[in-house]
Amino acid sequence: MHVTDITGNRKQRLVVGSLRELAQTSAMFAELQKCPRSVLVCEKSNFTNEKSRHDKHVSQHYFNYKVSVLIPDCGVLPQCLRDAVSGFTSFYLVNEVPVFELLQEEFVENTVKKGGFYALSYKTRIDQDNVIALLPTGQLIMSVNKDTYEQLGLEGKASQYSHKQPVRYVVTINLTDKSMALGSKKYNRVLWALKENVPLKMDFLMGCQRDGKIGAWMLPSCLSHCPWKELQPSVETQILQDLPCPVLQSDNLRGGSSCDPQAFLEWLGAVSMGISCDNEATSFESTYACPEPQTFVNQAVLCTVTGLLLPEDVHSLLEELRRYFDHPKFTSWLSLVVHGFADSPVSWGTAEHGFHKGGENFYSFVVFKNQDYWLNMGAGANDGCPP
């Protein structure tokens, strides 16, 4: 058989043991070269542009686990940012909640219908266990195993990320809908399913956004018999010294004379993890080097907040970060990265989220001096494309 190489010249005949074997091994190595897919969507716009949808993106990403802010050329976190960061709403960890309690009339009327209430089951893995989330829109999302689904008896859809046969089902119930009014057929069926068929009991992280005038939210009486703790989001601030920083130009998303978003996000991840970007010959851990073109900054502030972080708080932090550039600063950009829970059943809005080998669903704002911004949204293998 004749083989042509890249220059188009014909080479000598190759004696191959079995053509079928060759095809099989090359097919197998082709499989090995593939990685689980990940999606990164990069947008650029300006905050003052009336069509800018940054509000919507922030408010639609319901379950946020970690927020990290990096400000180059800054030695001390400014007071207003420190206040914004420590002002994140506290959340509750409630253990052993019987899930049917979430349907109680008092809870639905006083808490869910007023909006701004978030609940996510704690210590449950989205690819192994039953996960339950309550969205601020009043929707109760239950991502359950095949066994639980068949016993529960409620209507749901097979997960989009099933392999050959569905082993995971998603049941969505709108608690604020008219069909779920107290005493209706659907309400009774759901209550029966959760109380008698499969009495699910889970630990929940609960958070509620309330305006200052109404006062802080208290745990409703139907849940107060469960062991609960009030927790504050934990804040950690680091000052990084002598950091190589990539050069960014707000209007250049493609790269070339400045860094493109993908390379920038890699660098940002390395900095957040404390991985050195020097590409030293003696380092066994990493040969990563800061992308060119780069500058050196003496100091940078890296501030990280972890907990059940509500989108409204993230929004106020973003507004404060925009105001950072009201006074002249050395740096021309700063970045905010928000990570979603890896085990949440939804990523943006009600889009289903799964965990294949990684459950990343994050977004990052790079805020520039002139109020331009880059918005990068990343999702993993078992995730739809971010909006």
Added chain:
Amino acid sequence: MAAFADLNVANTNDKKKLQSVIETAAHLGYSTVAINHVVEVQPKKQEIGKPSCVSELFDNFPVVQGKSKPIKVLNRLTLVLSDPSHFRQTADFKFFDIVAIYPKTEKLFHAACMSFDVDIICVAATEKQPFHFKRPPVFGAIERGVFFEISYAAAIKDSTMRRYTISNAINLMEICKGKNVIVSSGAEKPLELRGPYDIANLGLLFGLSEGDAKAAVSTNCRAVLLHGETRKTALGIIHTMKKSQPKEKQEDKEAPASKKAKLDAI
């Protein structure tokens, strides 16, 4: 996907060693572990022996990392045989949750795939497979719901055995196309265990696809456990437990609809 399981943890008489292996498995994220009792069946000696009770191992089972439930420990029996006539289903089988067979000859492999009442057929990891896999027995096993198991502990210990494990696994995948395969450790020490996501990546080396490799550590292991439960119950229809509702079994394809209706009345 289902919870992760490692269905092959070597049994030792050293209780502390076994405890540390199970604690490591819980820490790595496995929700279920099966202690493997390997028996070389002699033609004259028939008794296999009862396994030690699982609840004697721990007062409080270690909690699986990232979850609030403790790890589940089961008993498994592996029979190492060369002659199909030596396989006799004794009363001892009911003490074990899973029964596996390690065929040494082609005749036994064919018999095990087509007719024996086992859950798992082990693929050799420490030596070159003495016989080739043929399509009819492999497909017969797949249809009956019997799974093929590949153990990776030998591959960790020695480079020659690594080659045997991978080549035997690839030979199997060429025939079965990734169906009905589970990957388990066969670990004797805690250091020989690896995390479930790492094993899903190892499955790619064996020729499994992304989805199949993850299923080999989760969904397929769950199917093996259910298959093992059907042996204790009558075809998986009648199952005595404290609750009054019986669970539906995945392997229960033979039950006609009329039998299910009678069950509701019970």
